[in-house]
Amino acid sequence: MTPLAKARGARLRLRRALVRWGVRWAAPWGVLAGIGCLQPLVAAADDAVLVVGLTGKYPPFNYFDNQGELVGFDVDFAKALCAPCVGSMAITEERSRAVRFSVPSYESGARLFVRPVLKTAYRAVPDGQRLAARSLGLSRFEAMRWVIAPQMLPICTGPALNTVVAMIKDSAVVSAIGVTELTLQTQQLVASTYRPLELYGLAAVLYFALTWPLLLLGRRLELRWREAGLLHG
């Protein structure tokens, strides 16, 4: 073998090892960490001012009533908008310096889902495993790292992947509050091109392309763990 081929072989082996490591460890924990980080959406500060310009010449959208007050759907909408100004933004320390966050207006369901999944997985690992690890002189952290967490992973990956798939599909819902994602973008394109069948079809294919590989990944991992005796039932 030439040195070049040898080097390529080594590189390939390294890459394969990295991919294998990625599929076994990084990917599932990464997915879990990702969902765990989803923070609640936030509302703007109380004293924010929203300036809305209206002509008052389009009843019933905006017009002046008998008392000379500006009224109409647009006015009602602007007022409603001022109450909670919703933005889908995770609250981080860094952002808190630039944005005045109010009390979160809602929690992402996925985030609520992850904690019980992890908790259940922790409880599903028999207590004897912890005792055995401790009896061998492992510290709490070492027992978690080498014994408990590797056994939790197979248990929580299925439900976690489920959540991710559901979340990708549910992401269409945020188009209702004006976040430009796949569904809203498609709607806008349909509005300008009048080709709903092709465009919604394409959107469906894209949603499928996002979620199907996750499903396959989940099935593969599950099979592997079942063979290793880490999943039952």
Next chain:
Amino acid sequence: MADPQAAITARGVVVRRGGRPILDGVDLTIEHGSPFAIVGRSGSGKTTLMMAIAGLLALDAGTIRIGPSALAERAPRARAQRIGIVFQSHELFMNMPVLENVMLAPPLSGATDSRSRAERLLVDLGLDGLAQRRPHELSGGQRQRVAIARTLALDPQVVLFDEPSASLDPQTTRELAALLAEVGTRRQVVVVSHGVAFVEQCCERTIRMSAGRVEAQGQLADVVER
């Protein structure tokens, strides 16, 4: 005063669960020697006593010494090198193959030859060829021997066995008794069992537990209820 020569010394050991004493003032001295049996009915506190000796649960009162120094004074690593336990349910780590089970702990305590040592132990215990198997692929008897190998890998001076003969067939039970006798030649073995038939095969000295106390101590033939 505790005998510094004894393998295990327990003085006034009390363990409570929900206000109820499980161990109610246990005094016990196990001198170095042949395998020692702790017998008693279910609920007499013998398994709790074993867990306490292994340092896996906190005492509400009293002291336990393994050799010269008290259990409470030991860091987990040092304790594990002094005293090992083989659980009734074996508790092999399901996420790793047999060999990794056996060689997980020693490197954490600074051992550098853990692989060759683990491989030798597996051969000694008749487990050669099973090193890369997963625990769920093994029979009950094989799992138990892996658990024994895992405990012996740290070379502890005292090894506790919790109900080792549970769910073993008669032939495997006889082999286990021979194995315990052999393990006991180099270190102190303590067997907890409710089955007198088994401990008769490997132990001479015993205590009988009842209601969280030591009810009788002496030679197995004298102590055992007939």
